[in-house]
Amino acid sequence: MRSLIRQYLDEGLSRRGFIRELGALGVSLASAQTLLASLSDAQADTLSDAGLDESIARIVTGNGSDMIFETFEQAGVKYIFHGCGGGTNRFFDSVLQRPGLKNFLATNEGQAVAMAEGYHIASGGELGVAMIPRPGLMNAGGNIHNAMVNRSSMIVLTAREHNKFSNRRGNIELVEWEDVLDPFMKWGYKMQNFGRVPEFTRRAIKVARTPPGGPVFLQMTENLYQETGEGTILPQNRFHVAGGVRAKPELIEQAARMLIEAENPMLVVGLEVTKSGGQAELIELAELLAIPVMQGLSAFADFPSRHELALGWFTRFSVYMRKSDLMLLIGSQMPDEGHYVLTGPPAENTKICHISLEPEMLAMAWPTDLSIMADARAAIVDLTEAVKSMLTKRRITAIRAARHPVVTEYIQADRARKLKRAKRFWDRTPITYPRLSTELNDLLDDDAIIVSESLFDVAPWFDVGHGRKLQIGPQPGEVLGWATGVALGAKLAQPDRQVVALSGDGAFMFQNALWSLSRYDAPVLIVIYNNKAYNMNWAFNRTGGGAQARAKKDLATYLGNPDVDYVMWAKSHGIDGEGVTDPGKLRAAIKRGIGVVRDGRPYLLDVHAERWGGVGDYTWHPEISIAGMRTRKV
Missing domain, CATH: 3.40.50.970 (Thiamin diphosphate (ThDP)-binding fold, Pyr/PP domains)
Structure with missing residues (x-):
C-alpha cells in the first residue's frame, strides 16, 4: 500500500493503473475508487480541482x-x-x-x-x-x-x-x-x-x-x-478517507469457509487490528466459533490478554499451535524464524490465510492458501457476517459448544502452569520479572497506559487490551531509547489516565526524556527493570552457543562496573525516586510512586531485577584501563 500510494502521488502510476493494481490484490472496486478519490483531493492544486x-x-x-x-x-x-x-x-x-x-x-x-x-x-x-x-x-x-x-x-x-x-x-x-x-x-x-x-x-x-x-x-x-x-x-477533514479498504466478497467467503471447515483453527493478530479500530469486532469473531487467538508482532495488545480465548504471544512451541489445522493471520506479519519473538515456522500441514492492508507483508515468509489485501476491521466485520450467513444459528452454537471447553481448559491450564512456576521464585532476590510486573498490574488503575520498551516476558503479566489497560510496546522496531518519550506524549494525550513507562536499564541509557518530563510536569511513573545487562542480547546469544557462551565470558552486554545510580540521575533532573532491592518492600514502593504521580510529578523506581535466560550472575567483562596504558601521568 505504501509503495502504491507513493507511485500515484509522484505520478508514476495513473488513476486507472492505481485501481487496476488494487483490484489485482483483491480490493473491491468501491474501496479502490474511494481511496483514489481521497488521494486525488489531497493532491489538488485548486478548489475546483x-x-x-x-x-x-x-x-x-x-x-x-x-x-x-x-x-x-x-x-x-x-x-x-x-x-x-x-x-x-x-x-x-x-x-x-x-x-x-x-x-x-x-x-x-x-x-x-x-x-x-x-x-x-x-x-x-x-x-x-x-x-x-x-x-x-x-x-x-x-x-x-x-x-x-x-x-x-x-x-x-x-x-x-x-x-x-x-x-x-x-x-x-x-x-x-x-x-x-x-x-x-x-x-x-x-x-x-x-x-x-x-x-x-x-x-x-x-x-x-x-x-x-x-x-x-x-x-x-x-x-x-x-x-x-x-x-x-x-x-x-474534507480530505478524509471514509471507510476501510474492503476485499472482494468472493475472497471473504473463501476465508469464511476455511474457518468453518477447520477442526482446530486459530487467529494470529497484529497491529493493523488496533490501528483500524477493530478490537471489539475481533472479540466477536473469536467468540462466535470459540477460536483461540495468538498475539502477533505488534506494539499493542490487539486481543485482550486475559480473555478466555487468549493464547498469548505466538510461539512455535505452543502445543495448541502445533495441532492447529488453520492459521488465519489478521493484520500481522507472518511468523518467521528470523524473529526473536514471533518465531516460526507455522505447524506442518497447517492451512494459512493471511489478511493485511499491506501487500508487501502478505505471504512474506511462507506460502499461503489464501492472501487478502484489506483493512483489518473491515475484513473482520465481513468475515463475521459471512460465517453467520453460511451457517444456521444452531450450527454456530454447536461448533462453539464443542470447541469452547477444549480451548479454555487448555488456556487455563497453561496460565496456571506459568503462574505456579513463577511463584516458585516469587520472593527471590533479585526481583523476578513476573513478581514486579504482577505487583504493578495489581496496583495500577484498570485504564492505565503501560508503555513498555523491549522487555521480554513482561507484557503477559499485565491485563491489557480492549476494555482493559492500554499497552503501548514493546516496540517491534527494536530501536532503544523510546519509552519515556512515548510516555510523555501519551500523558499529554490522556492527562486523566495513569501512564507508566517500563524500561530496562540498557534501553534507558540509550536516551531518555527525564529533562522534558520534569520541565513539563508530566506525572509519569518510570520503572527501570535494572539487571545491569543488555539481557535479551546475551540470553539469545547464549542459546546459540559459541565461544562466549561456553566460556561464560560476556564481551558486549554486562552493564555493571560502574553501577549507575538511576535515582540520583532522576534527582539531578528534579524528579524524585527510590531504589528497590527487597521484594517484600516492592509493593509499598510502587504505592509511594503512584502517590507522587497523583500529586502531579514524575517518579522513578529503580528495581534490582533478575537476569533471565540462564544468564545468572555472569558478570565477567574485559578489564581495560586506558589510564593503565599511559607511560606518563598526563
Missing part, C-alpha cells in the same frame, strides 16, 4: 512557515515536539504567533519523535508532529524507524538550506535527506515554491493519516522564511 466550494477556503497572508502552521492548525494540530537549531529557529516565529499551538522541547531529537508518536497513539490517532533540525535527523532516525514499524501517523518537519546557498555546506549537506530517510517514511517532499506550501503540507497530512499510517518527511527551504504572500487554507 478538488470539487470544493470556495466558501470553505480561508485566505491567509504570511511566509512559507506561516502557511505550514496554518495548515497544521486547520488539521487540528495542537502540539509540536522539537529539538533545537539547525535552521528550524524561524519556525518558532510562526508557533509563537499562534496561541493555540504548544511546543515541547526535547534534549535529544529521538525523544521529540517518541513524544510525537506517544501522543498520536494514546490520542487514538491524532497527528503527531516532530520538528527536527537537519543535524539532528540522524539522532531522530532510530525512533522514526520505530514509528514507521508501528505505522504511526506523523509529520517530521525540517528546514533545508536557502536555495541561494544550496550544496555549499559540506558538513550537513553531503546528502539529500529525503533519500537518507526514505526507508523510514511513507512519502517525503522538499518545498521550494511558496505557492505550493499549503498543498504539499495538506498532502503530507493526508498521506500520514491514510491507513495503515506512517511518518511523512516534509522539508522547506530557508528562503521561504523571507518570501511572503497569500495562501489558501482548506479544511483537512
